[in-house]
Amino acid sequence: MLKRSVFVCAALLAASFRAGAAASGEPELDSRITHYYADYHLNADASHVETHDWTTKVLQTRAIEGAKSQRISYSAGIQKVEILHAYTLKANGRRIEVPKTNYQLEANSGRDKDAPVFSDIATLTVVFPEVGVGDSVALAYRLTQLQPMFPGQFSVMNAFPRQLAYDDVQVTIDAPVSLWAQYEARQMAEHRSEKDGRLRLQWSYSNKHAARSTRQDWSVYDVEQEPGFAYSTFRSYAEIAAAYGTRARPKAVVSDRVQKLADEIARGHETPREEARALYDWVATNISYAGNCIGVGAVVPHDLTFILDNRMGDCKDHATLLQALLAARGIESTQALVNAGALYRLPKIPVVASVNHVINYLPVLDMFADATSPSTPFGMLPASDIGKQALLVDHFREGLRTPVPPVGSNRQTMKTTVRIDADGKATGKIDVSLSGMFAASTRAALREMPKDRLDEVVEGVFRNMGYIGSGKARLDDPKALLDSYHYQVDFALKDLVQLPGPGAFRIFPLFSTEAPVQFYLAAATAPEDTVDTVCWSGISVEEYAYELPENMRILSIPDDMQLENDFLAYRAEYRLKGQTLTVKRTFEDRTPGNICPPQMSAAYKRFAIQAAKNVKAQVLYQ
Known part of the structure; x- marks a missing residue:
């Protein structure tokens, strides 16, 4: 029983380790979240504004370093961020505002006003002054989505692990009644109201006494076992795959350049499998991996000319290029969305964040391929892809999973x-x-x-x-x-x-x-x-x-x-x-x-x- 560990949340793991350290009674906590408020205001086109407001109290010396700085990541191309407040609240009640000199912005941007090459993810780091044991750090910010990641669609999911102490959690989603959505709140109190053509969902949760975790292995994680919520305008995972495919499929065009390259790579190989292997090997070993994959502002592959000129791309680019090369040789393929982390069962509410990686599926060979891995042989998958639910962009099949290596193959x-x-x-x-x-x-x-x-x-x-x-x-x-x-x-x-x-x-x-x-x-x-x-x-x-x-x-x-x-x-x-x-x-x-x-x-x-x-x-x- 060879094991693979996937660390899904550094903060949760650290908290769980310390929670298990105490011999008896409640775990010794490094910190507690005294309040966490999140508000999502949706527009009719599914663009939205979200506000986050939270305060964390430092309980142990070892938590000071982590509390001193907090990071906000966002897609600079389709989002903008605004800090509403940021301060340190001393144990004696003195409030120290974060000075402007304590903000650090790291942005991926192109030359002059050009767009960035692969990732437009920006990170705003807030450094809190004079943090000590017994103090609290407070941060509130507004994130405005200028356009939806997928036109007309919105989805969000969050969990509140039992190993962390939350005194007061309040989540609000305010959306037009006309905007169809499905949602669930797990172990959270719910209040639902309608007014002036808008639906307002309010969920609350409290976990003042954190639970001790005896867990040793985080390689499989079921987010639905934790308190939390999910909200989505997608009706199914098939709809998520279709939304991705709408803009990804046209990128896999067989141009003269792609045809010539595919013919050169496939020369001397006689069967479709041999040709597919040669094309896969070329992409896996010649196109280096760069940039972010499925995520905010990263759901449309680059043009193939750009990928070939730079010999570089993210997972969508690898999958799109391989699809085009296969098509040039008459080999049908499609792209597939999977979770490359610790989710082996997708949550029942279809949320885009549940799938964060793109690979290929070849129907004629009934085989998956992940050309982002420069070390995985054709016919195999990297460990992070194995046994995962797969959302085919074309010819979607409910319940499809990537294969597990047959017994005896290793x-x-x-x-x-x-x-x-x-x-x-x-x-x-x-x-x-x-x-x-x-x-x-x-x-x-x-x-x-x-x-x-x-x-x-x-x-x-x-x-x-x-x-x-x-x-x-x-x-x-x-x-x-x-x-x-x-x-x-x-x-x-x-x-x-x-x-x-x-x-x-x-x-x-x-x-x-x-x-x-x-x-x-x-x-x-x-x-x-x-x-x-x-x-x-x-x-x-x-x-x-x-x-x-x-x-x-x-x-x-x-x-x-x-x-x-x-x-x-x-x-x-x-x-x-x-x-x-x-x-x-x-x-x-x-x-x-x-x-x-x-x-x-x-x-x-x-x-x-x-x-x-x-x-x-x-x-x-x-």
Whole structure:
């Protein structure tokens, strides 16, 4: 059950960690939000003005630094921001206004009056003076949306984690009755009223006593489990995909330049799959990633000429260029919106913020592709895209998800031969073959490594493992985007075992690898998960052959072991014949999907504890 952690909210995680630090009773809080007021005033065309007003009280010294400065990010192209007030309120009641010199604006802008190249996101930082324990910082600002992100549409969602203390939360949405919308308030009191053709929704919430979190893993996050609200004029996620496609689809035009490029890249490839792979590889490795993706002011791809001239683009640009190149070769594709964060189930109220990434889908191959990743082979997806709900821009399919790697596709096989001399020195060879995610991540790690530093790196690996030694590595070329990889390391170690004299040694990898057996067994000492976590399958096979010196008499070797449950298997065989010791260990993780409930994590931990005993067992000698 290989794990992936996605940190979804730094402030929440920090608060949760500290909330869990206290031994009993209520958690020790760094700060509390004494009030948070948000007001959204919508116009008939769905443009809007939003006002935020909040005050945070500092309770611990460690919270001072974070409270001193607050940031407001917005799209300078379609929004404007106005500070209504900003001040420090001292514990004795003295109010200190934030001086004009304490505002810092960082903006992405073009030359002279031209538009910025990729991102128009601006950040206004407010620095509060004289903040200490017991003081409060107060900020209120107005954000005016000059035009909707999507014409005629508006959506917003927010959550108030239980691990944070909120004394008073008030959220208001004021919209024309004629503007259709759907909404929900989770664990918030609601008041609804109509007057003069406008609908006014008011939601309130209070959480004066923050809850302690026992959560260890944030890789799966269900926002609907938290108090909060969602409001949207979109009727469905299909409508969000269609709204994006309206302006993205015309950008994927097959110009003469695109046709010529596609023909050049596809030359020599015979099947649609081979051509699609070549086109994907070219975009993934030649168009670098830059700028923001789905978000305020960032929902329309650039023109392909611009992308090709600059060899750069965001996720929409990568997906649009790949779509055009595929179309030039007669291969149908569409773009798909996904969440590249911790949301594996989209909230029932369709909100644009729930999807923040764009990839491609090729119907003829029934395959997704994410060309923003320069290290992911064709036919695979980056970890952040796996098992996610996908909103196809064309031919929308309800409930469609990106695939999970099939069981057995992620595999590492390591074969080690060791010759131990009479003085404890050792020479040998390590042979490693990888497939699937293991191969892709190893290629990515080695792709930029200078060849002239390889021996130095190998020596450093041995040094970090506590050995004095050297080695020579022979690597396959890691640059190709392939789902297989192979390398060998010849080594010479001065102190593998203590000889002459009695002693013991453990059987474990003598070189760093992507997925050793002991990596799977880390769950034996990890805290138990109390929530769903991201996980996937994998197989690790380790074979060892030790040629022992004549002055080493083996007293005992570890026992064989076979363990198995519904989704895990561990097998270990130890054979001593003369002065040759052979070992084979196999750990099979057959986790079928990429979401593991707490019960599965608990079963994994119990299994790992048993298997770890065998892996830790030593060879005793005299």
